[in-house]
Amino acid sequence: MTFLVDEEITFRKLEILLAFMETGNLARTAEKLDISTVSVHRALHSLETGARCALFRLEGRNLLPTDAARTLADVAREVVRTMSEGVRATREVAGYSADRIRIGSLYSLTSRTVPKVIMGMKLRKPDLHTELVLGSNADLLQKLRDGAVDAVLMAIPDDAQDVESEPLFEDDIFFAAPTGSRYAEMAEVDLGACRHERFVSLSEGFVTYSGFMESFRIADFTPDVVMRTGDIFSLMNLVSGGVGYTLLPGRVRGALPQNVRLVPLQPKYLVRQTIAVNFLRTRERDPNLLALLALCRSSKAELA
Missing domain, CATH: 3.40.190.290 (D-Maltodextrin-Binding Protein; domain 2)
Structure with missing residues (x-):
């Protein structure tokens, strides 16, 4: 079954609706979203056109939501949340994870190299949460390809054309x-x-x-x-x-x-053995990985 949504109903207009339902006032909604009062009014009226029913009523100079508006707002809240999560998940699959980085490592690197990398990342990106996953070369390479980790500190893998490696030390x-x-x-x-x-x-x-x-x-x-x-x-x-x-x-x-x-x-x-930071070539533009690479390149003498 195909579900069609009127083109007048957009995510931006739903966000304006939610802001209006929270503030209860056109001027305060405009101030919160940094847009004009006219833009807020047009968006709400456009939602009425798209929904094909009255969402608001005038009492004096006040615009008041109807039960239909409250119903639409409840649905909009869930739709916007779901889409936000969907965009975040899509970015992660594409190699862009804004708030965390998952680093895989050999056990033998945890006494010196790993702590220095984690502390260095904390200084460079204080809001970035770092997760550590330990395992063998074979396990970590598979996790890298499966997307379970973002980068791996281990020996450079043999015959891995899909992996980019930045040598750290021998x-x-x-x-x-x-x-x-x-x-x-x-x-x-x-x-x-x-x-x-x-x-x-x-x-x-x-x-x-x-x-x-x-x-x-x-x-x-x-x-x-x-x-x-x-x-x-x-x-x-x-x-x-x-x-x-x-x-x-x-x-x-x-x-x-x-x-x-x-x-x-x-x-x-x-x-x-040549120890390196390894990551998938398809993720070479990930800002978090670029920060990790910059750290490793500038700190090679300290990581050995």
């Missing part, structure tokens, strides 16, 4: 060992000589897991992984507890348990 992978172990005081670790050791690792989907596997590919053996975990802080605690060794990015150094050491790998096993 990070090396280190051998993580508890103090007291034979590796803790080494100048560098020969990963190829660790075939007999037990290891712990992150789950698949994390960039650190990818670096972990790439280093062992170079070492030409499959590590004996006795346990996997879904966040890097649990992984560090497993190393601290002596469950196994692992490979960790240098950015977690400030969050390490006291009895865990990061030891450089021999250069041939070195794997480097």
Whole structure:
């Protein structure tokens, strides 16, 4: 079924009606909306034409609403609210969200990079609400494509033509060992000589897991992984507890348990990660993302 609304009835005229119903006076309505009294009167009369019924009656020099006007105002209030929400939702789908930004991040970036980004955004846009979503590279990339987050702090994804990335810093992978172990005081670790050791690792989907596997590919053996975990802080605690060794990015150094050491790998096993702020190319004009990019570009030295 097709519903037709007379062209005389517009959102602007409905807003004028609502203002008039609130103030009860043509002059006060004009003052509130910063328009002339004549414009208010014309809009109300035009609504009567479009509704094809009397909405007001004159008592002396006063224009008073009828029950029909009150009914139309009740409907107009809901229509204007629904349209306002619809416009907001449309802008979000198109990549424009005025009052919030949802930032995804790797767990390993929460000890230094994420707090600096959030505080920087608060200074740049005090009225902007920031939401933080944590996950693996794979999870965060999917959330970015699904529109669940607006930008992601993670490694630059491979073969993602739909994603724009602004590199922030490069990070090396280190051998993580508890103090007291034979590796803790080494100048560098020969990963190829660790075939007999037990290891712990992150789950698949994390960039650190990818670096972990790439280093062992170079070492030409499959590590004996006795346990996997879904966040890097649990992984560090497993190393601290002596469950196994692992490979960790240098950015977690400030969050390490006291009895865990990061030891450089021999250069041939070195794997480097490039951490970036990533967002969809279709959203490159979003004002909130532009503010985030400006912050990251001006603060790169502080974010590493």
